[in-house]
Amino acid sequence: MAILETKHVTKNFGGLTALQDVSFALEKGEVMGLIGPNGAGKTTLINILSGAFHPSEGKVIYQGEDISRLKANLVNERGIARTFQVVRIFKRLTVLENVLTAMVDRGKDGPWRLVWGSFFRRACAFNQDRDACATADGLLASVGLLDYRDERAENLPYAMSKRLEIARALATRPKVLLLDEPSSGLNPAEQNEQIKIIRQINEQGISILIIEHVMKVIMDISHRLIVLHYGEKIAEGEPEAVYNDPLVVEAYLGGEGNA
Amino acid sequence: MAAKQKIWAGLGLVACLALPLIITDRYIQHLLVMSLIFVIFSSSWNLITGYSGQLNMGHAAFFGIGAYASALLALKLGVSPWIGMFLGGLLAAAAGFLLGIPALRLSGPYLAITTIGFAEILRLVAMNWVDLTRGSLGLYGIPPLPGFWGIRFTSELTFYYVALAAAAWALFCFRRITRSEFGLSLQAMREDEIGAESIGIGTNRYKLTVFTISAFFGGFAGALLAHYQRLISPDMLSLGETFQALTMTMIGGLGTLTGPVIGAVLLTFLSEGLRFVEDAVKMDVRLIIYGGLLIVTILFMRGGIMGLWERWRGRSAGDGEEA
Ligand SMILES: Nc1ncnc2c1ncn2[C@@H]1O[C@H](COP(=O)(O)OP(=O)(O)OP(=O)(O)O)[C@@H](O)[C@H]1O
Ligand SMILES: [Mg+2]
Numbered sequence: 182m183a184i185l186e187t188k189h190v191t192k193n194f195g196g197l198t199a200l201q202d203v204s205f206a207l208e209k210g211e212v213m214g215l216i217g218p219n220g221a222g223k224t225t226l227i228n229i230l231s232g233a234f235h236p237s238e239g240k241v242i243y244q245g246e247d248i249s250r251l252k253a254n255l256v257n258e259r260g261i262a263r264t265f266q267v268v269r270i271f272k273r274l275t276v277l278e279n280v281l282t283a284m285v286d287r288g289k290d291g292p293w294r295l296v297w298g299s300f301f302r303r304a305c306a307f308n309q310d311r312d313a314c315a316t317a318d319g320l321l322a323s324v325g326l327l328d329y330r331d332e333r334a335e336n337l338p339y340a341m342s343k344r345l346e347i348a349r350a351l352a353t354r355p356k357v358l359l360l361d362e363p364s365s366g367l368n369p370a371e372q373n374e375q376i377k378i379i380r381q382i383n384e385q386g387i388s389i390l391i392i393e394h395v396m397k398v399i400m401d402i403s404h405r406l407i408v409l410h411y412g413e414k415i416a417e418g419e420p421e422a423v424y425n426d427p428l429v430v431e432a433y434l435g436g437e438g439n440a
Numbered sequence: 441m442a443a444k445q446k447i448w449a450g451l452g453l454v455a456c457l458a459l460p461l462i463i464t465d466r467y468i469q470h471l472l473v474m475s476l477i478f479v480i481f482s483s484s485w486n487l488i489t490g491y492s493g494q495l496n497m498g499h500a501a502f503f504g505i506g507a508y509a510s511a512l513l514a515l516k517l518g519v520s521p522w523i524g525m526f527l528g529g530l531l532a533a534a535a536g537f538l539l540g541i542p543a544l545r546l547s548g549p550y551l552a553i554t555t556i557g558f559a560e561i562l563r564l565v566a567m568n569w570v571d572l573t574r575g576s577l578g579l580y581g582i583p584p585l586p587g588f589w590g591i592r593f594t595s596e597l598t599f600y601y602v603a604l605a606a607a608a609w610a611l612f613c614f615r616r617i618t619r620s621e622f623g624l625s626l627q628a629m630r631e632d633e634i635g636a637e638s639i640g641i642g643t644n645r646y647k648l649t650v651f652t653i654s655a656f657f658g659g660f661a662g663a664l665l666a667h668y669q670r671l672i673s674p675d676m677l678s679l680g681e682t683f684q685a686l687t688m689t690m691i692g693g694l695g696t697l698t699g700p701v702i703g704a705v706l707l708t709f710l711s712e713g714l715r716f717v718e719d720a721v722k723m724d725v726r727l728i729i730y731g732g733l734l735i736v737t738i739l740f741m742r743g744g745i746m747g748l749w750e751r752w753r754g755r756s757a758g759d760g761e762e763a
Contacts, residue, residue, distance in 0.1 A: 254637045308619070
């Protein structure tokens with residue numbers, strides 16, 4: 182059963198068409214790899230799925246609901262979390278606070294309830310709330326960040342900041358996780374670690390869409406692959422089959438030839 | 441740790457309560473009152489700009505709205521200043537909500553210019569609506585806070601305790617708010633707006649909320665000043681007042697609770713000290729000194745005095761505030 186799908190999604194930026202009539206479905210519980218040469222529209226697709234952009238044409242359907250026009254925060258509230266190609270962690274907050282902020286139950290009535298509530302708690306600071314911290318510590322441990330708990334996020338080594346983004350996304354209790362190049366810039370040992378973490382997340386039942394340039398990672402972890410080229414979907418299916426698809430080979434070789 | 445903190449807080453409170461009894465010089469007492477009012481004013485600016493990253497350069501608007509509203513309510517309608525101060529704060533909060541609306545679309549220098557414009561328009565209204573505000577003459581003869589139990593709030597000494605209670609209450613609120621889920625969300629928004637939205641923070645509503653809260657306390661501080669000085673003028677709405685809050689906060693430590701407190705006390709006393717120099721050289725040296733201090737802060741001690749303190753203690757954790 183599809184948990185998240187796009188139907189004929191097109192995205193134009195002025196004259197440039199970043200996505201052209203893209204339809205695909207992410208099945209519940211699967212890891213789907215999203216590949217394609219530079220500028221193919223991969224990040225744009227994640228931006229559209231997560232509500233950061235809205236499609237020019239077509240629809241995004243999540244569990245039967247049309248979420249094409251929802252803002253990013255509401256999409257996240259529905260159960261879709263993401264990471265970014267260029268990390269967007271909260272630099273001057275601690276690692277723990279990064280995760281805690283994502284855990285907040287924001288409800289329907291918005292920030293005023295949180296303001297009001299701040300006057301009626303026993304622990305006077307949210308980052309000292311025992312239950313919340315215990316949950317956050319668990320999440321940090323699951324991505325191997327517990328040792329950095331009280332470090333400011335800006336002081337993290339690069340690989341750790343990528344993991345923090347994953348932990349932060351998980352803290353919103355998503356059903357779908359969208360990962361934009363989670364292992365770019367990592368050394369091979371760190372990449373292996375990253376694969377392990379992503380696999381564990383998937384084993385908890387979270388469906389994953391992952392963009393990756395590192396072929397070893399993507400072949401290792403995906404159940405299925407889709408390929409974008411100049412904004413169009415040119416292949417979809419089993420990783421092995423897609424990898425040997427002549428169209429895909431040409432897209433990659435052609436892309437390099439032009440560069 | 442917590443017990444030690446409580447002891448320090450207790451000692452601090454006793455010191456604050458005893459201070460004007462030890463220092464009986466009325467002029468120094470006056471400076472203490474002004475410091476406390478600016479503690480509230482700068483801290484409220486810090487909430488918008490230091491914690492949530494919205495460059496608000498029109499904070500003087502709230503200061504002035506609170507002052508004029510409470511003063512006029514007392515002068516024209518006979519509303520008790522005790523109530524008027526809160527009404528002034530609420531009116532400023534309403535203005536804060538309105539000013540928050542452009543902040544949904546603008547940021548950085550664009551927001552700064554818009555907010556300056558907002559305050560400047562209000563200053564011109566106060567200058568030109570002579571029937572109501574007496575224009576540049578300002579309002580005088582503003583009623584003092586009504587006394588009770590035989591205490592009158594017309595002396596520096598008695599008003600000091602009112603201002604102390606007000607500042608303590610405001611700081612208590614700021615402490616609660618900034619350390620709550622809401623406060624963390626504000627800081628997340630300051631660090632990365634797109635990142636914040638990706639984890640479910642609806643930044644629009646958070647911005648409107650923080651503008652409203654911050655404006656309330658800015659207006660409240662203005663009303664307090666009105667009933668203390670009993671004389672206000674459109675200067676309260678000028679960019680100079682916002683700049684005062686900015687300088688105090690930056691020097692003390694932007695985005696920390698203690699920063700604006702230290703900065704407000706320090707600069708209130710410093711600028712009075714400079715008044716003697718001004719009289720000697722017949723020149724407005726205050727703004728020059730403020731500007732100089734600000735540049736030194738930005739170049740050599742980002743994070744202000746609190747930043748230096750944190751580094752000296754060799755701590756890297758925390759959001760820069762005294763835990
Ligand atoms: N906000 C935007 N405004 C205008 N053009 C954009 C915007 N975002 C992306 N584009 C353009 O859309 C096209 C697809 O970009 P996208 O970032 O989705 O590619 P990508 O597949 O993620 O590439 P990479 O592998 O380099 O990350 C590019 O030509 C890019 O310049
Ligand atoms: Mg990309």
